[in-house]
Amino acid sequence: MKHAQPRLDSLGAYPFERLKALLADVQVNPDLAHIDAGAGEPRLPLPGFVRETLDAHISGFSRYPPSRGILALREAIAAWLMRRYGLVSINPDTQVLTANGTREALFTVAHALVNPDFFHRKPFEKPFVLMPNPMYQIYLGAAVTAGAQPYFMPCTPETGYAPDLNAVPQDVWQRTAFVYVCSPSNPTCWVADTAYYKQLLTLADTHDFYIVADECYSEIYQDMPPAGLLEVCQQSGNKDFSRCLVMNSLSKRSALPGMRSGFIAGDTQLIARFAKLRSYTGSATPLPLQHIAAAAWSDETHVEQQRHIYRQSLRMFFEAYGEGEPPVGSFFAWLPVSDGEAFAAAAFEQQTVTVLPGSYLSADDADGCNPGAGYIRAALVDGPEKAAELARRLKNVRF
Ligand SMILES: Cc1ncc(COP(=O)(O)O)c(C=O)c1O
Incomplete structure (x- = not known):
């Protein structure tokens, strides 16, 4: 068929579209105020420097922004990477690119890294x-x-919610173009340790594939800052970050999801290839927002304040819920409930609470099992009091 789009057509509806459809005809309990724990959208106060920087650079709206990102922003990102991960060096010209949020970068990267004709x-x-x-x-x-x-x-309780590298057959590794790794993970909250990243780097060298690490929850943690792929590259002697791209974002770290600002850093050749692709797709963050982004990567005070709020929210949620523990990374509660979809519908109806069924964030495995089907994901993005209230309401859901 001339106009068929089989690749696109094979994809299901996006999770939030499915959630909207699931809840469309459900009547909520009118006695309870709505708590929306469905989307992972931070709802914390704006950091103070946002307005000041916007005012200072507002005339930038009258100019086209460069899609690679202004140098001041790439320098601020490089400096942050060196501080956060102890990197000896990272070149803001050749090893850092900015993105209009990591969502678009995580999508577009596949189009830069996959050669669909190779096999x-x-x-x-x-x-x-x-x-x-x-x-x-x-x-x-x-x-x-x-x-x-x-x-x-x-990623199941049996694997400790890790994507198990040892379970991947050799013939799969040989045909692998690249691996997405997400740490801290949405939705399971699993965090990669140094040994995990090292094993992945060795596999990438052996089987000639790339690694794309989505680290956009890296600053939301309980005690220990999670390891970063670039830091493990450096420790392993891979000083050029060869084969590796890391993505991070201001959406979670600085509670600025509406800014649409993130970055890609790593292997010079891959960055160059990706920059070329992005110069065609043309998505660039407006100039005043790039200046705010530079200020955000240069300030840790607001990040520490927000981390403290997430810690309290997670602690109060799990105290009130009475089962499970705060995850080491991210701001999600990934809760086993036996049937996530039925639970989410009942939670909306009985408790006026929106949570996301785990199956909307997972796919059927080759044997037809869906590892997310028995779970819901609750995003604790409204502060500690609401987190505790959310837990009490979820506890009372009957289905
Ligand atoms: C795992 C993960 N990666 C990337 C993103 C994209 O974030 P942004 O495009 O706002 O940088 C999200 C947003 O929810 C996410 O959960």
Whole structure:
């Protein structure tokens, strides 16, 4: 069919569209104020420097912004990476790119890294893009539309919610174009340690594939700052960050999701290739917002304040819920409830609470099992009091 779009058509509706459809005809309990724990959208106060910087650079709205990002922003990002991960050096010109939020970068990257023709043999074989399951759904959409075959790595209690590298067959590694790794993870809250990243780096060298690390929850943690892929590259002697791209964002770290500001850092060649692709897609963050972003990467005070609020929210949630513990990273509660979809509908009806069914963030494995189906995800983004109230209400859901 001339106008068919089989790759796009093979994708299901986006999770929040599915959630809207699930809850469309459900009547909420009118006696309770709505708590929206569905979207992972931080709702904390704006850091003070945002307005000041906007005022100082407002005339920038009358100019086209550079898609690579202004040098001041790339320098602020490079300086942050050196402080946060102890990097000896990272070049803001050749190893850092800015993005209009990491969502678009995580999607577009597949189109820069996958060669859909490479494995065109008989029988027809597509390259694999490996991803955790459950996962941030952009990985799936990106892999499919780039002409790759998604390969799901189940993250279950049995694997400690890690995507198990040892369970991937050799022939899959040989056909792998790249691996998405998400740490701290949305939605399971798993955090990669140094040994995990080291093993992945060794596999990437052995089997000639790339690694895309989504680290956008890196600053939301309990005690220990999570390891970063670039830092582990440096420790492993991979000083050029060869084969690796890391993405991070101001959306979670600075509670600025509406700014649409993130970055990509790592391997010079991959950055150059990605920069070329982005120069065609043309998405660049407006200049005044790039200046605010530079200020945000240069300030840790607001990040510490927000981290403190997330810690309290998670602690109060789990105290009130009475089961489970605050995760070491991210601001989610990933809760086993046996049937996530039925639970989410009942929670909306009985308790006027929106949570996301885990199955909307996961895919069926080859054997037909869906590792997210028995879970819900609650985003604790409204501060400690609401987190505790949310936990009490979820406890009272009957279905
Ligand atoms: C795991 C993960 N990666 C990336 C993003 C994208 O964030 P942004 O595009 O706002 O940088 C999100 C947003 O929810 C996310 O949960």
